Amino acid sequence: MRRVRRRRRAATGTVIVAAAVALLGGCGIQGTDVIAAGGPASFQAFLDREYDMLLFFRSPDGGLSPVIRSTAVSAAFGEGYVEAGAVETDGPVPTEKVVTTLLAGPRKEDRVAGLSTSLPLVRGGKVEVEPSPGGGVTARLPFALAGLDSTALRQLTCTIAYSQDADGQVVVTLTGQDGASRSGTCGLAPGDTGNVPAATGTGARSPWPGTPG
């Protein structure tokens, strides 16, 4: 009888202590998980589509990093000024030139920031860009597509897409010298698939390796 009562008393005590601990829930400030809070911050990047090229290189984490490169060729980017007289082109920079610049690889300032390219180094060779019959553009490239990884394909696709369209919402079809063909959109804009590192496998939503025709 007494033992039962004692046991019950002990149980009551335990419940009270547990309730107190739960209520106090640890004093002070606790850590939290990662909590999403609003959109990203947009900064001024001085992108002028009339003179500037938007190239996509590979960042160390496997994602794509856009790089703005001026067509005011003689002056190295970041040296401060571009003379009005140096501007030769009128209207947007031709996509063929943009792709050629991309294929030339990252410059020194890009490499300093840790950027690289997955594309093969191609000198010479002609790049042709023309509208596709069903909308979008088709780019004929002077090398084989077969050996390229997905980062290389995305570099090409995004560079061409943003060259053709300020929003980058263009279906790009790549055709290599080997006749292989890849088609897709860039999908880097927020709300689309993000700037996902290739290794994480979220590329499932990316348009490759669909091969129409």
Next chain:
Amino acid sequence: MTIGLRIGPARRRKDAGQEAGQGAAATDNRSRIRAFGLRTRLLLAFLLVAGVSAGTTSALTYREARTALLETAQDTAVTSFRDHAQQTAFSLPLQRGAALEDVLRDIARKGKPHPWVVFAEYGSVRASSGENPVSTVITPELRRAARANPHGSFERVVKDGVPYLTIAMPMVFKTSPYSVLPSGLVLYAVMRLTDEQVNVDALLVAARNGALPGLAVALVPGLIAARSVLRPVRKLHEAARSMGSGRLDTRIPVRGSDELADLARTFNESAGQLERSVRELREAEERARRFASDVSHELRTPLAGMLAVTEVLDEDADGLDADTARAVRLVSAETGKLAVLVEDLMEISRFDARAAELNADEVDVAETIRKTLQNRRWTDDRVRTDLPDGIRARLDPRRFDVVIANLVGNALRHGGTPVTVRLRTEERTPGTAVLITEVMDSGPGIRPESLPHIFDRFYKADAARTRSAGSGLGLAITLENVRLHGGTIRAGNRPEGGAVFTVGIPLHAEETGG
């Protein structure tokens, strides 16, 4: 016989009264120190209730306030950080160097609600507004979240006991008025939540300071409730003790109509019934005692006459013929016994009526005993004595004489000679000396089953011996006389054979005389 039976309950009642008195003293000691009494329990219950309610309220308030405080700080910080980050301009690719750090320091200075440290991560570029280009507080989870989704996100991190708010802000730039592109640049802000910690601690202190006075206030009703319960209980306790010590007219004032009042009422009723029963019993006893006393008195007068006549008859018995002489002597002897019996009965009646008085006097005990033996002519070698001189005690000489005479006479009658009377003093407890008188015989001793009853009235140790020289009241009278002296008497058997009666009487003489 009937007298003995009727007198019995009176003695039992007296003993019971003494025991009750001792019991009351014991409970008195116990009630003074009570660690887990009713009062303590009631107070604890009140404190518990108050503590739980105050604690719950405080804890909930504290939690809500803490959450609100932190959310405000976090929201302010995230919004402010985004606003400041949006006012920046970077070229792509990001150039490391002093210019970048200046921009970061500029953001860091504008930190709200506190200054923060701003870190920039782009490609392999790591820069910060502080001394270390890479933060040790930012977790890989936050980095992953910032890289995976172009959303601002924050995480609260406690590192080495210091809470930090870490904010990740992926930077995008406009490619057209309606479209933005992630730049690969992520800005992080790391803010110490020191002030928030202080505020939260202050909240905790406030909650505690609010709860403690609540507990103190809860003590007041607790004490009042305990008092309202304990006062009747204490009254009841006192009344019960008072009744136990014989004051049967004790009653409790009944106040209110709660359970305790019911208890008091029941107690009063029971006490009333008990008082009635005891009064009836006492009256019956009184009647019985008076009857015995009256009978003895009534018998004494005719007996005195009869004794005178039988004495005359005894003297003339020699002149009568043999049969008549034997009859006359028998009548004479029985009349003598009857007279002794009546005297003893009257003596015991006086004891029962508490009419017996102790006429104490300081005497030489050895001398008193010797006188007793001389008066009874027990001076031959049937009685041996071991009486050291010089022991003085306060005794009633007449009653002590009765005690010694009864014991020695009893020993001579039922035990074997020689009978030894021994006197000594003994220190029972320090400071109280006791006069010990032992009367030993050399007979077969007392049978063990008779020992507990040896002082009973009319008890016959030998069932076969229905008639004896004694009245059957001798040892009972001895016991009463010893008790009157405040002493004890014990009957037992010696290991070497023979009964021994031990009388112990406190030596008041030494206390008062010294």
